[in-house]
Amino acid sequence: MKKIVLAISACFALGGGIALVQAAAPANEPIQPIKAAKVKNPAMAELGKKLYFDVRLSRSGFISCNSCHNLSMGGTDNLKTSIGHNWQKGPINSPTVLNSSLNLAQFWDGRAKDLKEQAGGPIANPGEMAFTHELAVDVLASIPQYVTEFKQVFGDGKVNIDRVTQSIAAFEDTLVTPDSRFDQWLKGNKKALSAQELRGYQTFKTAGCVACHNGPAVGGNSFQKMGLVKPYITTNTAEGRVAVTGKDADRMNFKVPTLRNVALTYPYFHDGEAATLHQAVDTMGKLQLGREFSKQELDDVVSFLHTLTGKQPDFKLPILPPSSDKTPAPKPFN
Amino acid sequence: MKKIVLAISACFALGGGIALVQAAAPANEPIQPIKAAKVKNPAMAELGKKLYFDVRLSRSGFISCNSCHNLSMGGTDNLKTSIGHNWQKGPINSPTVLNSSLNLAQFWDGRAKDLKEQAGGPIANPGEMAFTHELAVDVLASIPQYVTEFKQVFGDGKVNIDRVTQSIAAFEDTLVTPDSRFDQWLKGNKKALSAQELRGYQTFKTAGCVACHNGPAVGGNSFQKMGLVKPYITTNTAEGRVAVTGKDADRMNFKVPTLRNVALTYPYFHDGEAATLHQAVDTMGKLQLGREFSKQELDDVVSFLHTLTGKQPDFKLPILPPSSDKTPAPKPFN
The missing domain is CATH 1.10.760.10 (Cytochrome c-like domain)
Known part of the structure; x- marks a missing residue:
C-alpha cells in the first residue's frame, strides 16, 4: 500500500498537484458530456x-x-x-x-x-x-x-x-440525464467542481477506472470480468455473459454499469452487495485494479462520483386510461 | 318492477320529461361542485x-x-x-x-x-x-x-x-378533483351533460341514491348499513363501524364512499366484488333501495356517474432525496 501511495504522490507531483488537475483540458477527456434527448416521436x-x-x-x-x-x-x-x-x-x-x-x-x-x-x-x-x-x-x-x-x-x-x-x-x-456538474466542468465551467472532486477524477483516471468506465455514460459500453485480479466472492448465482454466449471465457463477464447518477443507484454490483459508494470503489480497486485505495483516495473518488448526478426525469405524473368493463381483471392472488 | 317503472315514468311525465331535467335549477341540487384546493402551506x-x-x-x-x-x-x-x-x-x-x-x-x-x-x-x-x-x-x-x-x-x-x-x-x-363535467353543469353550463347523462342524474335523485350520495363529494359524509333492504352476501369478513364503536347496530355500517371519479375507482364496494359500475348500481338498487333498475335506467345512471370524473392530479413526478451511507437498508425478504 505504501508503494501505491508513493506512486500517486509522484503522479500528483509531476505537474504540481492540484494545479495540474485544474489545468487539465476537458477536450481530451475519456468521459464526454451527455447530450439531452432528441425526442423523435x-x-x-x-x-x-x-x-x-x-x-x-x-x-x-x-x-x-x-x-x-x-x-x-x-x-x-x-x-x-x-x-x-x-x-x-x-x-x-x-x-x-x-x-x-x-x-x-x-x-x-x-x-x-x-x-x-x-x-x-x-x-x-x-x-x-x-x-x-x-x-x-x-x-x-x-x-x-x-x-x-x-x-x-x-x-x-x-x-x-x-x-x-x-x-x-x-x-x-428520453431518459437521459444531462447537465451534471461534471458535464458542466467538461464543457468548460472550471468552477463546477471542487478541488476534492477534481482530485477524485484524477485518481479515477490514473488508477485505471476509466479503462472500463468511459464514454458519455461512464460505462455501459463493454463487458468485463467481475473479479479480474482477484475473484469476486458472492452467493449470487448469476454467471454473466456466459449465459448468452455459452463461452466459458465469458463466465462472470457483466456489462460495465454506467456511473451516471451512481450516487442515486445504490446498492451496487450485479448482486447489490456493495451498500455504499465507498465500499464499491474500495472493492473495485482491489478486485479489478489490484490496488488498495487510501482513505483519502476513496473520499476523493466518491466525491467525484457524486458530480455525475444529472438532471433527473422532469415530467408530469402520467394519468392512465381507465379499464373498460371488458378489461380482464388482474389476478394478484391466483 | 312494473310499479317502479311506472313511478319513474310518472316522475318524468310530471314536467315534460327531458325538458324538466334540463330546466332543473342547479342551485338547489343535492350535490355541490368541488372547489379547487387552497394550498395552505x-x-x-x-x-x-x-x-x-x-x-x-x-x-x-x-x-x-x-x-x-x-x-x-x-x-x-x-x-x-x-x-x-x-x-x-x-x-x-x-x-x-x-x-x-x-x-x-x-x-x-x-x-x-x-x-x-x-x-x-x-x-x-x-x-x-x-x-x-x-x-x-x-x-x-x-x-x-x-x-x-x-x-x-x-x-x-x-x-x-x-x-x-x-x-x-x-x-x-391538495388532491381534490374539481371541474368535472357534472360540476360544469352545476355551475350553469347546460351543454356540459348529454340528455342521457341528465336522465341518469334524474334517476339517481328520484330513486334515492342521493339520500346517501350527496354533498360536494357525492358521499363520504355518513355511515350507512351495507345491505339495508336485503343483506349483502360476501365472504369478506369486514364488519364495518362496529369495530370502532362496539355497538351491534353498527355491524355492516360503512362509510358511504365518494362517487367522485367513480369511473376510475373500480372495482367497487368494501370487498371490491362489484367489477363494473353497472353491477354496482344494480346491486345498490336492489340491496339499499329495494328496487330493480331497468337496463335503460342502469345505462343512464352509469352514464351520469362518468360525468363525475374531475381534473386528475397534475404535478411533476417527485424526485426523492437519496439515502445516505447511514440510512438503514430496507428489508424486503427478512
Whole structure:
C-alpha cells in the first residue's frame, strides 16, 4: 500500500498537484458530456410513458416497469435484488433505466440487444411481472383510450407486443440525464467542481477506472470480468455473459454499469452487495485494479462520483386510461 | 318492477320529461361542485408529496402510499383488495385518496378521524407497509435532504411521525378533483351533460341514491348499513363501524364512499366484488333501495356517474432525496 501511495504522490507531483488537475483540458477527456434527448416521436414517447407506469402489464395489476426502475429514485429500486410477482426475490440487481439507451446491450449479461427487446422480458418473466405478452396485449386492447393512442401513433388501433415495447423504448430513450456538474466542468465551467472532486477524477483516471468506465455514460459500453485480479466472492448465482454466449471465457463477464447518477443507484454490483459508494470503489480497486485505495483516495473518488448526478426525469405524473368493463381483471392472488 | 317503472315514468311525465331535467335549477341540487384546493402551506405539501411516493416508509423499501392509492389510477390500486408486505392479501378495498379530505372520517369504518391520523396506519400495519413509526422516522432522519426540508417546513430539522403524517395529509388535502363535467353543469353550463347523462342524474335523485350520495363529494359524509333492504352476501369478513364503536347496530355500517371519479375507482364496494359500475348500481338498487333498475335506467345512471370524473392530479413526478451511507437498508425478504 505504501508503494501505491508513493506512486500517486509522484503522479500528483509531476505537474504540481492540484494545479495540474485544474489545468487539465476537458477536450481530451475519456468521459464526454451527455447530450439531452432528441425526442423523435413525442406521441410514441408519451404512449410509452403511460405503459411504463401501467401496472396492468403485470399479472397482478401491481407491478409496472417503474416498480423496479423507479424514476423517482434514479431509475432503480434501491434494493439488492428486486421484488417480483408474489414477492419473489429477483436474481440480480435492477440496473438503472436512466441513460440506458447508451448501453451497448441491455440486462447485466447483454442478452437483449436494445431497449425494445428488453422491455418485453420482465412482462413475461414468471419471477417479475408474471404475465404473457398475449394477455398484456388483450388488456391494453380492451382500453378504449389506449386504442385511440395506438391509432394516433401507429396509424391504426391495433395493439401488439411489438408496438408496446417499441413505445416503451421510445419513452426510455428520453431518459437521459444531462447537465451534471461534471458535464458542466467538461464543457468548460472550471468552477463546477471542487478541488476534492477534481482530485477524485484524477485518481479515477490514473488508477485505471476509466479503462472500463468511459464514454458519455461512464460505462455501459463493454463487458468485463467481475473479479479480474482477484475473484469476486458472492452467493449470487448469476454467471454473466456466459449465459448468452455459452463461452466459458465469458463466465462472470457483466456489462460495465454506467456511473451516471451512481450516487442515486445504490446498492451496487450485479448482486447489490456493495451498500455504499465507498465500499464499491474500495472493492473495485482491489478486485479489478489490484490496488488498495487510501482513505483519502476513496473520499476523493466518491466525491467525484457524486458530480455525475444529472438532471433527473422532469415530467408530469402520467394519468392512465381507465379499464373498460371488458378489461380482464388482474389476478394478484391466483 | 312494473310499479317502479311506472313511478319513474310518472316522475318524468310530471314536467315534460327531458325538458324538466334540463330546466332543473342547479342551485338547489343535492350535490355541490368541488372547489379547487387552497394550498395552505405549499412547502409542507411538497414535502408530503415526496413522502407519499417514498417506498422507504415501508419495511421492504417497495411499498409507498402511492402503491395502493395510485394517483395515476384515480387514487386507488384498482384491485379487489390490496397487496401488502410479503404479498399479503389485504382485508378490504383501498378507497380513493382523491377528495378524501372531504370525508367525515377515514378508512371504511371511520376509525381515523382525519387524514393525518390515517396516514400513520398503513406504515405500521404488518399486513401493509409492515414498518414501525420509529424505524420510518430513523430512515427519514438519515437522509440529509429530508432533514433540510423538515427544517424549512417546521423550523427545525427534527423528524417525527407527527410531522411526517401532517405533511402527507397536507399533500392529500391538495388532491381534490374539481371541474368535472357534472360540476360544469352545476355551475350553469347546460351543454356540459348529454340528455342521457341528465336522465341518469334524474334517476339517481328520484330513486334515492342521493339520500346517501350527496354533498360536494357525492358521499363520504355518513355511515350507512351495507345491505339495508336485503343483506349483502360476501365472504369478506369486514364488519364495518362496529369495530370502532362496539355497538351491534353498527355491524355492516360503512362509510358511504365518494362517487367522485367513480369511473376510475373500480372495482367497487368494501370487498371490491362489484367489477363494473353497472353491477354496482344494480346491486345498490336492489340491496339499499329495494328496487330493480331497468337496463335503460342502469345505462343512464352509469352514464351520469362518468360525468363525475374531475381534473386528475397534475404535478411533476417527485424526485426523492437519496439515502445516505447511514440510512438503514430496507428489508424486503427478512
